[in-house]
Amino acid sequence: MKPVSTVTGRMVPLDRSDVDTDQIIPQQFLKRIERDGYGEFLFYNWAHTDDGTPSSDFIINDPARRGAKVLVTGPNFGCGSSREHAPWAIEQWGFEAVITPSAADIFRNNSSNVGLLVVELPQDVVSRLIDLAANPGSEVTIDLETQTVTADGIEEFFDIDPTAKNRLRRGLDPIGATLTHDDLISAHEEARDSWLPTTVEASPTS
Amino acid sequence: MTTPRTLFEKVWDNHLVIDADPSLLYADLHLVHEVTSPQAFAGLKASGRAVRRPDLTIGTVDHGIPTTGRALGIRDPLSKRQIDAMVENCREHGITLFGLDDPRQGIVHVVGPEQGLTQPGLLVVCGDSHTSTHGAFGALAFGIGTTEVEHVLATQTIWQARPRTMAVEVEGALPWGVSAKDLILGIIAQIGVSGGARHVIEYRGETIHDLTMEQRMTICNMSIEGGARAGMIAPDETTIRYIEGRPFAPEGRQWDEAVSAWERLVTDEDATFDKMVQIDAGRLVPHVSWGVNPAQTVPVTGEVPSPDSYEDPLQRDAAVRALEYMALRPGTPIFDIAIDHVFLGSCTNGRIEDLRAAAKVLEGRKVDSRVNAVVVPGSMQVKAQAEAEGLDDVFESAGFSWRDAGCSSCLAMNPDVIPAGERCASTSNRNYEGRQGRGARTHLVSPAMAAAAAVAGHFVDVREWERS
Numbered sequence: 260m261k262p263v264s265t266v267t268g269r270m271v272p273l274d275r276s277d278v279d280t281d282q283i284i285p286q287q288f289l290k291r292i293e294r295d296g297y298g299e300f301l302f303y304n305w306a307h308t309d310d311g312t313p314s315s316d317f318i319i320n321d322p323a324r325r326g327a328k329v330l331v332t333g334p335n336f337g338c339g340s341s342r343e344h345a346p347w348a349i350e351q352w353g354f355e356a357v358i359t360p361s362a363a364d365i366f367r368n369n370s371s372n373v374g375l376l377v378v379e380l381p382q383d384v385v386s387r388l389i390d391l392a393a394n395p396g397s398e399v400t401i402d403l404e405t406q407t408v409t410a411d412g413i414e415e416f417f418d419i420d421p422t423a424k425n426r427l428r429r430g431l432d433p434i435g436a437t438l439t440h441d442d443l444i445s446a447h448e449e450a451r452d453s454w455l456p457t458t459v460e461a462s463p464t465s
Numbered sequence: 466m467t468t469p470r471t472l473f474e475k476v477w478d479n480h481l482v483i484d485a486d487p488s489l490l491y492a493d494l495h496l497v498h499e500v501t502s503p504q505a506f507a508g509l510k511a512s513g514r515a516v517r518r519p520d521l522t523i524g525t526v527d528h529g530i531p532t533t534g535r536a537l538g539i540r541d542p543l544s545k546r547q548i549d550a551m552v553e554n555c556r557e558h559g560i561t562l563f564g565l566d567d568p569r570q571g572i573v574h575v576v577g578p579e580q581g582l583t584q585p586g587l588l589v590v591c592g593d594s595h596t597s598t599h600g601a602f603g604a605l606a607f608g609i610g611t612t613e614v615e616h617v618l619a620t621q622t623i624w625q626a627r628p629r630t631m632a633v634e635v636e637g638a639l640p641w642g643v644s645a646k647d648l649i650l651g652i653i654a655q656i657g658v659s660g661g662a663r664h665v666i667e668y669r670g671e672t673i674h675d676l677t678m679e680q681r682m683t684i685c686n687m688s689i690e691g692g693a694r695a696g697m698i699a700p701d702e703t704t705i706r707y708i709e710g711r712p713f714a715p716e717g718r719q720w721d722e723a724v725s726a727w728e729r730l731v732t733d734e735d736a737t738f739d740k741m742v743q744i745d746a747g748r749l750v751p752h753v754s755w756g757v758n759p760a761q762t763v764p765v766t767g768e769v770p771s772p773d774s775y776e777d778p779l780q781r782d783a784a785v786r787a788l789e790y791m792a793l794r795p796g797t798p799i800f801d802i803a804i805d806h807v808f809l810g811s812c813t814n815g816r817i818e819d820l821r822a823a824a825k826v827l828e829g830r831k832v833d834s835r836v837n838a839v840v841v842p843g844s845m846q847v848k849a850q851a852e853a854e855g856l857d858d859v860f861e862s863a864g865f866s867w868r869d870a871g872c873s874s875c876l877a878m879n880p881d882v883i884p885a886g887e888r889c890a891s892t893s894n895r896n897y898e899g900r901q902g903r904g905a906r907t908h909l910v911s912p913a914m915a916a917a918a919a920v921a922g923h924f925v926d927v928r929e930w931e932r933s
Contacts, residue, residue: 277658281898282898282899285903286876286877286899287877290500290529290546292503292504292546292547304899335692338692339897340594340895341593341608342610361662365594365608369611369612373612420487422487422624433616433624434615434616437616437619443482443483447491451493454722456714457520457521458519458561458713459520459561
């Protein structure tokens with residue numbers, strides 16, 4: 260994953276609350292074993308009619324929205340299924356950030372792991388951004404370093420979990436970083452109780 | 466004197482490798498299924514890494530597998546490739562797999578407890594949001610994404626920000642005919658779909674203590690539907706009795722040591738929670754969802770609500786959209802909603818007690834001719850147990866189709882897709898748009914309510930039917 264520092268780009272408003280990951284990427288697209296190629300399936304059921312043609316009235320199909328970088332949406336975004344395919348699809352469509360009053364816990368974690376910046380701002384600020392985003396040309400800048408969001412008449416500080424921030428800024432391989440603590444992991448491992456279960460050497464129940 | 470701690474805090478502390486923000490935690494059990502793991506195994510391969518503890522990792526296939534005609538193989542080429550990849554990855558890394566032909570195969574959250582792998586005090590992770598199910602044993606269990614699956618495979622650890630604590634205190638006996646499913650739907654209706662966000666819930670109180678393990682699993686399973694990171698219930702005699710003698714349970718002296726460790730896993734008397742919610746179980750009735758999220762439910766005796774009944778404009782807009790998707794009018798009595806399908810199964814309600822509850826309603830009755838009704842046991846062990854009890858005869862005589870185990874219509878990744886525009890009474894956990902198939906309309910209910918709806922062809926109050 261590539262490091263993230265500043266995102267500047269046009270916004271796409273999706274003024275709905277509780278958008279679950281089943282809407283972001285429906286189940287029929289989870290059968291692939293690859294990590295890429297999900298962008299075209301973003302919000303598939305909302306973005307397509309029953310016969311699979313793109314719905315002209317769904318916002319991400321509007322040609323004026325092509326190249327937008329920031330999705331601005333309602334609270335509890337990304338709730339439900341833990342599928343990481345959701346942030347993959349958002350990122351592979353071309354978005355680099357999501358602005359929401361609140362993201363669901365697993366989605367927030369998954370996003371920081373794939374380099375998708377999730378910015379949580381108060382509802383009234385998000386509502387103003389959604390209003391601004393009605394104009395396809397309006398831009399927003401998110402500075403991860405200073406934790407600020409800037410748009411026409413808006414300048415807001417946002418909170419972000421320090422680890423997520425670090426991971427996004429450095430584009431770290433978290434496994435490599437964790438393995439530098441191998442001595443601590445091994446020490447914990449040695450001290451585990453002997454009765455704890457293992458997944459080997461059991462026979463099926465009759 | 467030590468600081469009083471909650472159950473969650475005790476389990477958290479026991480797994481700290483690095484105590485910081487976030488903390489590095491050691492995972493005791495990693496459950497892996499075919500849909501969220503292939504990219505993780507591919508990542509390991511690309512970086513030349515091994516699975517650190519295959520002996521703490523278990524695989525099953527559940528999400529994309531057919532529930533009929535398995536001997537003929539998997540027809541969907543993408544699902545087949547995914548299952549084949551799972552088999553190959555587990556073989557290559559020495560991970561025990563409950564594959565398609567294994568008598569222990571089933572839904573990941575059904576087989577873990579059933580095999581005795583899920584035990585009190587463990588830290589359990591899985592690339593699946595319903596991992597919260599295992600919290601019914603007093604384990605800390607939560608869903609993770611595929612990048613985290615790869616991280617756990619490689620390191621057996623996971624970075625986590627410390628969640629806050631929330632107590633859901635349930636008092637009063639569940640009224641006759643009201644199930645654990647109705648209780649958790651009632652809790653979610655009260656706290657909302659994000660009411661548990663950033664929290665781990667501990668379900669407490671006399672009502673919870675009186676529940677069976679299967680009922681407790683139904684409750685903890687849907688913690689994620691309230692937005693919570695996990696749900697937990699303190700282990701007690703019921704928990705210990707359930708685990709004893711299962712294939713992966715400790716034995717002999719190790720059993721005694723385990724039990725004495727488990728007995729300490731209770732919230733200390735003076736410990737405090739960040740948030741408290743109280744529920745009076747005595748006032749609960751069977752619930753039916755009318756909308757497209759699990760908080761959009763009403764009592765079966767009620768009616769489809771008007772969007773105007775919501776004060777919050779966001780909730781009101783959501784209700785308008787939900788009514789449109791569900792093709793329902795405000796004021797329609799729930800009794801008047803006719804159904805086309807019944808799905809009995811899932812990690813929420815696919816266990817033996819769920820099947821018994823439905824079978825009890827179905828005995829001597831027939832499924833309405835307009836209804837397509839299906840039972841998908843949560844595991845092949847549940848299926849075998851049900852057959853030993855003759856439940857398959859009850860279901861088949863009533864007109865239900867009796868299937869092999871898997872996730873099936875809960876998320877419709879396999880051929881069990883509900884057609885667009887059709888309505889399904891489902892014992893699963895999510896009534897999201899398109900969850901059971903594009904355009905499919907899902908109503909969440911308990912197993913007994915689903916069975917009664919299958920017979921009537923529309924929703925009915927099962928309390929008026931159930932024979933004592």
